[in-house]
Amino acid sequence: MKLQNTSRKLGFSAVDLLTENAENCVGGVRFAEVEISQIVPFHNHVFRLYTGQRQADMVASIKEHGVMTPVILHQTGRNRYEMLSGHNRMTCSKMAGLSTVPAIIKESLTEEQAIAYVIETNLMQRSFTDLLPTEKAAVLKMRLDTLSCQGRRNDILRELEILEHRLTSAQSEQKSPKSKTSAQSEQKSKHPASSRELVGKEYGLSPASVSRYIRLCYLIDEYKQMVDDGAVSRVVGENLSMLSHEAQRWVYDEAAELHFKLTEKYAEMFLAEQELTRERVHSLIVGVQTAKAPKQPRRKVSVPRTVYDSYLKGYSEEEIPLILEKALQAYFPTKTG
Numbered sequence: 088m089k090l091q092n093t094s095r096k097l098g099f100s101a102v103d104l105l106t107e108n109a110e111n112c113v114g115g116v117r118f119a120e121v122e123i124s125q126i127v128p129f130h131n132h133v134f135r136l137y138t139g140q141r142q143a144d145m146v147a148s149i150k151e152h153g154v155m156t157p158v159i160l161h162q163t164g165r166n167r168y169e170m171l172s173g174h175n176r177m178t179c180s181k182m183a184g185l186s187t188v189p190a191i192i193k194e195s196l197t198e199e200q201a202i203a204y205v206i207e208t209n210l211m212q213r214s215f216t217d218l219l220p221t222e223k224a225a226v227l228k229m230r231l232d233t234l235s236c237q238g239r240r241n242d243i244l245r246e247l248e249i250l251e252h253r254l255t256s257a258q259s260e261q262k263s264p265k266s267k268t269s270a271q272s273e274q275k276s277k278h279p280a281s282s283r284e285l286v287g288k289e290y291g292l293s294p295a296s297v298s299r300y301i302r303l304c305y306l307i308d309e310y311k312q313m314v315d316d317g318a319v320s321r322v323v324g325e326n327l328s329m330l331s332h333e334a335q336r337w338v339y340d341e342a343a344e345l346h347f348k349l350t351e352k353y354a355e356m357f358l359a360e361q362e363l364t365r366e367r368v369h370s371l372i373v374g375v376q377t378a379k380a381p382k383q384p385r386r387k388v389s390v391p392r393t394v395y396d397s398y399l400k401g402y403s404e405e406e407i408p409l410i411l412e413k414a415l416q417a418y419f420p421t422k423t424g
Contacts, residue, residue, distance in 0.1 A: 116194075118157065120187040123177060126160060126168045131202070133225035134209050134218075135315070137175045145179040154180055157189040159204060161196050168192065171201060172208035199233040206230070215290050219315040220324070223290075224303035230286045231301070302328040307335045319349050326354035330363070337365040347372045 137145060158173025170177060171193065180188050193204070206226055215223065283294035292300070303314060303321070305328040314324040327335055327349075338357055342349055353375065360367060388411075390399070399407050 117192050119190060119192055121160060121168060121190045121192070122166075122187055123181050123185070125166050126158075126170055126177060126188075128174055129170050129201070129205050132170075132174060132205065134174070134205075134222055136178060142175070142179060142182075145175060146182045149176070149179050149183040149185065154185070154188050157191050159208065160190045160192050161201050161204075162192050162194050169201070171204040202229050202233055220300070220321050221303050221306070221311045221315050224300045227286055227290065227292075227297050228301045228304050230289070231282055231297075234282050234285065299325050304328075307332050307339065309339050310335060320351065322351050323349050323354045326351065326358055329358055334363050334368075337363070337368045341365065341368045341372055345369075345372050345376065347376065 136142075154176055156173075156176070158176055159171040160168040160173075161171055163169050168190070173188070173190075177188055196204075206229055209218075209222075210226070215226065218226065281294060283297045286292075287294045287297045290297075299321075302325040303311065306314065306324055310319065310324055310327055313319045314321055319327075327338065330338070334357070338349070341347070347353075356371060356375075357363060357368065360371075399410065402410060
């Protein structure tokens with residue numbers, strides 16, 4: 088087979104290497120140029136896609152060099168594929184005017200195996216510590232959900248490392264694969280006290296931190312975005328995640344409408360309500376804002392003793408301001424109202 092360009096050489100070299108080492112491959116594997124229109128994003132993709140200059144740089148690179156690293160797809164039907172690795176490459180290829188992308192196609196994967204590909208390929212591009220808070224949360228939750236498939240995950244890791252090694256040696260500009268932590272690369276013979284401990288050791292977190300991060304998975308999308316952008320703290324996000332999605336929506340909408348900044352204290356205020364309604368959320372926010380609003384200072388006005396004795400003597404402190412207001416309104420008719 089005659090290869091037409093560098094990107095094709097890289098693609099076929101990578102898949103040839105995997106095919107030659109079939110014992111290291113999970114599911115069937117083949118290489119093809121796939122129509123972008125036949126590919127859909129992974130159904131549970133949680134990683135932020137490129138935007139702005141980073142996206143523009145990738146589009147420019149693809150226009151000049153083509154797609155130099157094949158995407159990884161899971162075939163779900165006849166001419167139907169789900170993206171496992173390469174969401175940015177697919178989007179930027181489309182923006183660059185391409186109609187196809189080079190792809191390594193996997194067949195007959197279980198849900199757990201597909202998730203492992205999504206997680207591990209992302210972690211080979213950037214370390215866990217580089218992920219956004221909600222991305223970390225999703226990775227930790229997926230790892231907990233797939234612990235029963237640890238052996239298969241190890242096979243996938245070996246396969247991806249083979250692919251990554253071949254591609255990085257052929258492309259000097261590609262990033263080197265991230266080194267694994269000792270907890271990730273070594274299989275401990277002893278069993279941890281809990282799944283959270285196992286996952287925590289793998290990513291350098293305590294079991295409690297694993298649980299707190301995973302709470303972010305239960306936020307509505309708007310609050311996930313705010314946590315990632317730093318508009319609200321992760322602790323606030325964890326507290327809000329205890330509310331139902333409906334209640335989170337009430338809080339989000341009312342806070343946006345009333346220009347109310349959420350803090351840990353106020354998030355706990357909503358959690359303390361036994362029966363939270365949208366009306367109650369509105370009332371609580373207005374109550375806080377009213378209590379915080381600066382009070383207008385009272386100004387004292389003195390009147391001569393003779394005026395007081397002639398007109399105001401005998402009236403209460405509550406009545407005197409009303410009398411003065413009516414007298415001033417009559418004196419300054421143009422300022423009334």
